[in-house]
Amino acid sequence: MASVQHAEGDRRDFLFLATGAAAAVGGAAAIWPFISQLAPDAGTIAAGAPIEIDLASIPAGGQIKILWRGKPYFVRNRTDAEIKAAQDVDVKTLRDPQPDAARVKEGHAKWLITAANCTHLGCVPLGNQGYYGGWFCPCHGSHFDTSGRIRKGPAPTNLPIPQYTFVSDSRIRITGAPGSAA
Amino acid sequence: MQGHSHYTPTSGIGKWMDSRLPLPRLVYDSFIAYPVPKNLNYFYTFGAIISFMLVAQIVTGVVLAMHYTAHVDLAFNSVEKIMRDVNYGWMIRYLHSNGASMFFIAVYIHIFRGLYYGSYKAPREVLWILGVIIYLLMMATAFLGYVLPWGQMSLWGAVVITNLFSAIPLVGPTIVEFLWGGYSVDQPTLNRFFSLHYLLPFMIAGVVVLHVWALHVTGQNNPAGVEVKDVKKDTVPFTPYATIKDAVGLVFFLAFFVWFAFFQPNYLGHAVNYVPADPLVTPPHIVPEWYFLPFYAILRAITFDINLIIFTIPSKLGGVLAMFAAIAVLAFLPWLDTSKVKSSAYRPLHKQFFWAFVVVCVMLGWLGSKPAEYPYTVLSLIFTGLYFAYFLVVLPLLGLFETPRQLPASIADAVLGKNRGAAPVTAGAAAAPQTKG
Numbered sequence: 267m268a269s270v271q272h273a274e275g276d277r278r279d280f281l282f283l284a285t286g287a288a289a290a291v292g293g294a295a296a297i298w299p300f301i302s303q304l305a306p307d308a309g310t311i312a313a314g315a316p317i318e319i320d321l322a323s324i325p326a327g328g329q330i331k332i333l334w335r336g337k338p339y340f341v342r343n344r345t346d347a348e349i350k351a352a353q354d355v356d357v358k359t360l361r362d363p364q365p366d367a368a369r370v371k372e373g374h375a376k377w378l379i380t381a382a383n384c385t386h387l388g389c390v391p392l393g394n395q396g397y398y399g400g401w402f403c404p405c406h407g408s409h410f411d412t413s414g415r416i417r418k419g420p421a422p423t424n425l426p427i428p429q430y431t432f433v434s435d436s437r438i439r440i441t442g443a444p445g446s447a448a
Numbered sequence: 449m450q451g452h453s454h455y456t457p458t459s460g461i462g463k464w465m466d467s468r469l470p471l472p473r474l475v476y477d478s479f480i481a482y483p484v485p486k487n488l489n490y491f492y493t494f495g496a497i498i499s500f501m502l503v504a505q506i507v508t509g510v511v512l513a514m515h516y517t518a519h520v521d522l523a524f525n526s527v528e529k530i531m532r533d534v535n536y537g538w539m540i541r542y543l544h545s546n547g548a549s550m551f552f553i554a555v556y557i558h559i560f561r562g563l564y565y566g567s568y569k570a571p572r573e574v575l576w577i578l579g580v581i582i583y584l585l586m587m588a589t590a591f592l593g594y595v596l597p598w599g600q601m602s603l604w605g606a607v608v609i610t611n612l613f614s615a616i617p618l619v620g621p622t623i624v625e626f627l628w629g630g631y632s633v634d635q636p637t638l639n640r641f642f643s644l645h646y647l648l649p650f651m652i653a654g655v656v657v658l659h660v661w662a663l664h665v666t667g668q669n670n671p672a673g674v675e676v677k678d679v680k681k682d683t684v685p686f687t688p689y690a691t692i693k694d695a696v697g698l699v700f701f702l703a704f705f706v707w708f709a710f711f712q713p714n715y716l717g718h719a720v721n722y723v724p725a726d727p728l729v730t731p732p733h734i735v736p737e738w739y740f741l742p743f744y745a746i747l748r749a750i751t752f753d754i755n756l757i758i759f760t761i762p763s764k765l766g767g768v769l770a771m772f773a774a775i776a777v778l779a780f781l782p783w784l785d786t787s788k789v790k791s792s793a794y795r796p797l798h799k800q801f802f803w804a805f806v807v808v809c810v811m812l813g814w815l816g817s818k819p820a821e822y823p824y825t826v827l828s829l830i831f832t833g834l835y836f837a838y839f840l841v842v843l844p845l846l847g848l849f850e851t852p853r854q855l856p857a858s859i860a861d862a863v864l865g866k867n868r869g870a871a872p873v874t875a876g877a878a879a880a881p882q883t884k885g
Contacts, residue, residue, distance in 0.1 A: 336632030388611040407820035
C-alpha cells in the first residue's frame with residue numbers, strides 16, 4: 267500500500283484539531299449556565315430596589331437598624347461629643363485611614379449611615395460598646411469608633427458606607443451597596 | 449496484599465454469575481479471605497465504625513428529608529414538626545444530629561491512630577490523601593447540614609463561614625455572591641445548601657470506595673509498623689477475625705452513641721439554635737460545632753497583618769489562609785515525616801511529640817470555644833504555632849535525629865514478643881504496644 271508522507275499536518279490532523287477545539291468551546295459553553303444559575307436571580311435583584319428611610323424618629327445618640335437586600339444597615343444620630351471624638355482622631359494612625367468628613371454627607375455630620383456587618387466575617391456589631399464608644403463586634407472582638415472606623419481587632423476595614431442621598435433633611439434614600447457604582 | 453483470588457464458586461448459579469458479574473468473588477476476596485495483620489488492636493476497628501456511621505447518617509438523613517422544608521419561613525417549623533408530630537421524628541433527628549458528632553469522634557480517633565502508627569507512610573500515601581479528602585467532604589457536609597434547621601446559629605454560622613471566601617483578593621466578593629445566590633445568606637442559600645447536603649454524603653461514599661480499594665492494594669498497616677512478610681504467619685483472614693473484632697468495637701461504640709442520643713441529645717448543640725434565624729440580631733457568641741473548634745481557633749488567631757516586605761497579607765486573609773493550611777498540611781504529611789520507622793511504639797521521641805500534638809489539638813478546640821479576647825487570643829496564636837511546628841519542624845527533623853528502637857523481624861515476631869531482650873536498651877518496650885487495645 268502506497269503511503270503519502272506529509273511533512274506538515276494533513277487534512278486529518280486539521281479535522282482532529284478542529285473537532286477538539288469545537289468540543290472544548292462547546293464544553294465550556296455548556297458549563298456556563300450551571301455556574302451562572304448560582305448568581306442572584308431576577309426576582310432577588312428586583313427585590314433589592316432602593317429604599318427610603320425617615321430619620322425624624324431617631325433621637326440624638328440613638329440608632330436604628332434597617333434591613334435592605336437581606337443585610338442590616340446602621341443609621342445613627344450622633345451626639346456632638348461623638349462627632350468631635352470621631353473628628354479629633356489622627357487619621358494617619360488608623361488601619362483604614364479615612365477622615366470622618368469622608369464618611370458623612372456635607373452638612374449632615376450627625377447622620378452616620380454604615381453597613382451593619384462587621385468587615386471581618388459579617389456579624390452585626392453591638393452599638394455604643396467597645397473601647398471607642400462606637401461598635402463592638404461580639405464574634406471576634408473588633409472595635410469600631412463613632413465614625414464606624416476599625417480601631418482594634420481582626421476586621422480589615424472600616425464599616426463601609428452605602429450609596430445614599432438626602433431626599434430632604436429628614437429623609438434618605440439608599441441606592442446601592444457599599445463599594446458599588448453610584 | 450491482593451494476591452490472586454482463591455474464590456471457587458460451587459453452586460451452578462454461583463458459577464453462572466461468576467463468569468458474568470463476579471460480585472460474589474469481589475466480596476469474598478475483599479471481606480472474607482482478605483488477609484489482615486494478626487496484631488491489629490481495637491483502634492483498627494474505627495474504619496468499620498465510620499463506614500457504619502456514614503450509612504446511618506444517609507438513612508436517617510433521607511428520612512428527615514421526607515419531612516423537612518428548605519424555606520426560610522418554614523424550615524425551622526418543619527424541624528419542630530419532625531420533633532413533635534412525626535412518629536419517632538424526635539429519635540431520627542437526634543440520631544442524625546448526634547450521629548454527625550459521633551461520626552467525627554470516630555474519624556478523629558481513626559486519624560490520630562494513623563498519626564500514631566505512621567499509617568500515612570509509603571506505600572500508603574494515596575490511601576492517606578483519600579482520607580484527607582473524605583475528611584474535607586465531611587466538614588463541608590456537616591457545615592451545610594447545620595444550616596438547615598435555620599436557627600440563629602445556623603444562620604450566623606453560615607454568614608461567618610461564607611464570608612471567609614470574601615477574603616480572597618479580587619474575586620472574593622463575587623464568589624460570595626455566587627455562594628449566596630443573593631446579597632446575603634437567604635432563601636437561595638438555604639435551598640442550595642439543602643441540595644448539596646443531600647449530594648455530598650454520596651460523594652463521600654464514592655471516595656470511601658477508593659479509600660478501601662487503596663487499603664486493599666497496600667494492605668493494612670499495624671501496631672508494629674512492619675509490613676507483612678509471610679501471609680501465612682503474619683495474617684489472619686478478614687472473616688471471622690476482623691469481622692468479629694469490628695462488630696465488637698461497633699457494639700460498644702453504638703452503645704455510647706445511643707446513650708448520647710437518648711440521654712444527652714442537646715449536650716453538643718447550642719441552645720441559641722432553637723431560636724429562629726434573625727438577620728438583625730447576632731448571637732452574643734458565635735461558635736461552630738465542637739468538631740470545627742480547633743480550626744476556628746486557628747482562624748481567629750491571626751489578628752494582625754503579616755508583612756512580607758513585597759506585599760502584606762491582611763489579617764483576615766491571613767486567618768483564612770492559616771485555617772485552610774492547617775487542613776492542607778495533612779495531605780503533605782507522608783513527605784514531611786522523614787522517619788523510616790512507622791509505628792510510634794518504636795519511636796520513643798515521636799511518641800512524646802504525638803501526645804503533645806494531641807494536647808495542642810485539644811487546647812485549640814478549647815480556645816475555639818472561648819470569646820475572642822485576652823488571654824485566649826494570645827494563647828490561640830501560640831498553639832497555632834505549635835500545631836504547625838509539629839508538621840513543619842518536628843516531623844521533618846525527628847526522622848534525622850531520633851534513634852528508633854529495634855523493630856521486630858516480622859509481625860509474627862512482634863506478636864510472640866521475640867524482640868524482648870534482644871538488645872538491653874529495648875527491653876520490655878517492644879512488646880508492650882501489641883498488648884494494648
